[in-house]
Amino acid sequence: MERPEKLQIPKRRGRDWRRFLSLLAAIVFLHAHANPSESIQPRSSHGGSVTWHLNHGVLDPLGIRIDAVANNLPQRDSRKKSSYQNLEFSALDADALQLNIANGLPRALTGGQLSYQGGMTLQFPGGNADLQAFALRPRAAAAPFALDIVDRQGHVWFVLGHGHYLIEDDGRSLALRYMNVRLSAYFAQMLHRPELNGLVVGGMDAISKLAQTDSVQMACSAPWPGQSGAQANIKMVYQASDAESGQPDGIHFMRCGLPNGSGSYTLNSCTSTSTDHYAVFSPDTSLLNVGSAVVPWHKMFAGPFAPYGNDQHPFLIWNLYRINADGSLRQLAASGVKHAFNTINKTCGCSDSQNNYPTCEDSYSNYSNDIAATETPNYLGPRSEIIPAAGKFGRCQSVFDPNCLGTQNANGGAQDDFQYRVVVPEREITASLQPGATFYFEYWYVVRDQVDIYNAMGYRPISFSKNAQGLWTGSPGTFSNGPVINAWVNPAAPATGTMNPELLTSEGRARFAVTTTALGAGLYRYNYAVMNLDFSRAVIDAAHPNEPNLHVLSSDGFSALNIPISSGATISNVLFDDADDDAGNDWTVTQTANALHWQAPSGHPLNWGTLYHFAFTANRAPLPAHSDLAVATPGSPTSYSTITLAPLDEVIFSDGFGTP
Template sequence: MLALAACLAAALPLFPLPVQAAEPEPATPAAWSAWGGTVGLNLYPDLIGDLGLSIERRSDVLPARSARLTDGLGVRQSQTVELFALRSTASIAFRAERGTLAGFSGGSVQARGGYVFTLPDGQQLDLTDFRLQPNPGDPRKLDVAGSDGTVWFTIDNLMYELVKDNRVLAVYTADMRASAALAARVGRPALAGHPVGDVEILAEIYSQGSGGVYDPQGTGGHWHGEQVAGQPAGTVYQADLFMLDINVTRMRQSAATGPEGSGRVVFAPDSTLKNNVNNGTAQPTVSGQGALGTSAALWTARIPWYGKFSGNFAPYNNDQHPFLIWNMYRINADGGIEQIGRSGVKHAWLTTNFGCAPGENISGQILGRSCSDTYSTFNNDANQDLSFRSEIIPATGQWGRCGSLFDPGCVGSNTNWTPPDDQYGRRLVVNEEQISATRHPGATFLFDSWYLAREDINIYNSMASVTGTPTYSGTNWSFANQANYRLGSVTDRWVEGAPAGTTVANTELAVSEGHAKVAVRVVDLGDGRWTYHYAVHNLDFARAVTEGSEPNLRVVSNKGFNGFSVPLQAGAVVSANRFSDGDLDAGNDWTFSTAGNRLSWTAPAGGSLDWGTLYLFSVTVDAPPSAGSSQLGVAQAGTPAAFDVAVPVPGARPDAIFDSGFE
């Protein structure tokens, strides 16, 4: 064993291995062991501040750009963590199955250096030379213990691979959370599990066990549109990705003072996905979600999951991967819905593939049948993975990497690894005014998260939402009381949740350029007037203008809609109108007109309703609802210039018969 350690030390010279009196042996033939390397921590000041903690001092932080075990591999490295060396004096044991980490089974690794925290009562918590050890309740988690053995933090949602010919255990990112002991120590037991930061662990594997080989890919790629072997001609695999779970965290805030304030607040989710489970017969992929929980695709396609700039691969000869967005909504007491916050685009870059069907764990760059993965809160907040929605053709799942944030010069490589970052750009940011219960009495809130996968046959089971309550406690905001998880568009649940007696509709526009929904609640005010709340939700519609082709595609424009209108009967009186694009800037609002017997809203230059976005158009008229059609104008020239979408519209006024002078 000493000879093996010496050989590996020569192959991986970053952290020399000291001579050991005795080395731990694997507990079983299947066990693996790792030691040495680095651990990186990125603790968010706002989030540790929720616990009343502050960092008093650091010790033995490695210099910026210090060597890491994954240098030269072209894999993701966190750009924001503070690095500490892991000692090569003890090892952590783990199991591998089908080419990837299956769980930790014993031992521990110790950092050299760490943090000393100041607690709310002024005393100190010393985490110098902290240990990482398996969590006894869940082998997929780690605990962070102090010198006295007390567990102060836990680590979950690990994104991991075995790399460098299975000589390095790479945990690229994970969520670090307060333990029950820490929450109790600071007098906030309800904050057990509260996220505090991001973790990277790169450890040297010195003892390899079994299970280190991925499932063989077999014949064909099982890509979307590929013929299923042994089935009638025309029976093909189809892509259908599901959202399985989301949980929302407040990441940071600026100048926040509470419900009467005007500070900024950033929220982000962790988002768990699952590939379709079907293999010839229809079975539920997500239980309890009705028809949306079961795919219409009887044969599950594998989904490419290649990190940006990682190379050109089948089936599209590019670095194809899914994208992720998230949004926050407020349903006002008057019944209208507003999208008050929206994120940029998260680029997916790895899948950990847990729960895969037999033979479907092919690699960390392919999501096989029944495989799941979680993109953690801090992963979704990582600057190095966030770009702009304007770079994506949403209906086709294509990224215009040429001229993008990460390849502005169109050279085919990432020349902007760490874009300028104020920690608010490309994030979901809301103003305190927008989430204040005192300013919006009776309002309720929704938060959704979507995955976009290329050629996905059903976009609605790739998105899901939860209810929650923006809550200000002490000095910090949270999205509390999260519940009522549901697949589908938020307009579905907005319409279905309307009070009894409300006239509602929710009509889909589905064309080759994408999907949108026009939903409406019509509220009878009881005085001869009706308020029409039209929610136009552009899901993935864009009339894209592009240059070049993949892999160096450039998206010149991906605009959506620039006009919305409904008919208005002659003589009808409009007593109020309102527009909301979800921000507090009146300068970019759409203009309203009643000319030509139509209620019309028109976008200013640069203010189109683009994909992933919902705008609210409200109007109060002395005319009850009747069957009719709205019109959506397309921002980019082309055919057609507009689409008609059937919805209730203001009809004939009850007293219109008397307007002509006849009785």
């Protein structure tokens, strides 16, 4: 596709991006000019409505019950199931929220409040919260968009944060969207549970009318990826104190369930002693554009737009892993795909929310990433509809548009609040059942034309605990960029007896890491972790081969692994682990005279964003060798080879690469 010469938006402060063919030079320049002088305009907003999205997966175990709901606006019926209860209320025009606007963007909430008709009462053990006629009120001397939910006596019951704060409707509306709803310190005190301060219990959207519009926009300009040497480079970052609300990026427990016999789960609260339930976790995520190109960030079905002639946007996934006491690495759970839909472009002042510019930050709340299944649009879908290395989405006949109409079906996306989430069996994260284990939570963006995929990835160690009400807590540690497999074996400085090479192909990337441990008596334990980062061989429907209505029939990865062994080697304790607990789809192993061969059953290849673990014990020491990964989809080549360590006889493989 021929791309336009340049995004036709007026330049910000006369910057000429073509001067900066070097990524570093572009970043330095832009950071030095990220906060130009602005004309701050005081404004006020009033009226509108607010929608609560209250998560029964967290509220029910705490004994918090929603009662006496008054003046709730009607909600759209949905055939889908959700653990969120949506309550919408109209605002009173008598009160107004004070804010500052500059260049078409809200800069800070400065005072006043938005008050609402009706409301509800929350019953909890030992008391109640009367939130009839509640209000949203900016928190004094806090972050610019820190908001409290207060009752008529001024008690703060909830705090809001990690939202998208935008001017919409051609400057006529203030939108506070996708905010996390957290228990306040006061609410935690009333529950006699101070440790629950900050617990996320849902989400909130508030829309109000601006009394006076701001017609001045901060127009930004940058080349598209590939133009004048410009590079797309989104970097996952961690915010210890969110710039809008002053809250840290967290990893949150959302709900527990039990299998329902139909391939999904039914909401069923964990107990203090349960180990057979399945827990859902979801992250807050933040990012920074450290490249020199503007990255498209369009909502699904909103396009087409330049430069790709579609509704291009990044795709977010998250994964959970465990390093066992024996040192082996296993993936425990994998999410579907969250389709990104909007960028707030904070720190750079660009009022265009559909493109992310160099030096601009963005964030998505936990609620946004765990959005209720009944919400339309719903942004959660399967990974199989993505061609990851190309950054393409097959929206035609996807779960969002099954009839290829070019619009999102109201019942598309996730069908309940377990589908396309990280869903992990309790027993896999229960400390007493996993002694000596450590856990890691990983999340990353797939960005089209991304110059460094490892920048767009990040992970944090996380420890799990469960309270007397059955609520799980995930306490995350220090954030690092890259994939978890690089924490298991450092590719830059692998320890003796380990390797972590990258398999780089025109169809995407994988990593093939190995650790070996001498057990004594001439025995060695081999642990392999094969991480498919963004490798797939897509099959495209000939009737819909092009964007925006591309139809991806399949986007599969690898279907077999072959590891060479010495003909005289004795192999024992062979093991395979995938990212689920279904033994029926495990890869099967066959031993021949000089190889171990694992084969995927039909329909269960090693697809992108997923790690499989292979292990065995052998009576041969590790030597360099080549291993083969077979591609699940027919085509050329049929397999790829990568260096590893294997149980070989040194006298036979004298050069370490299989040549006598």
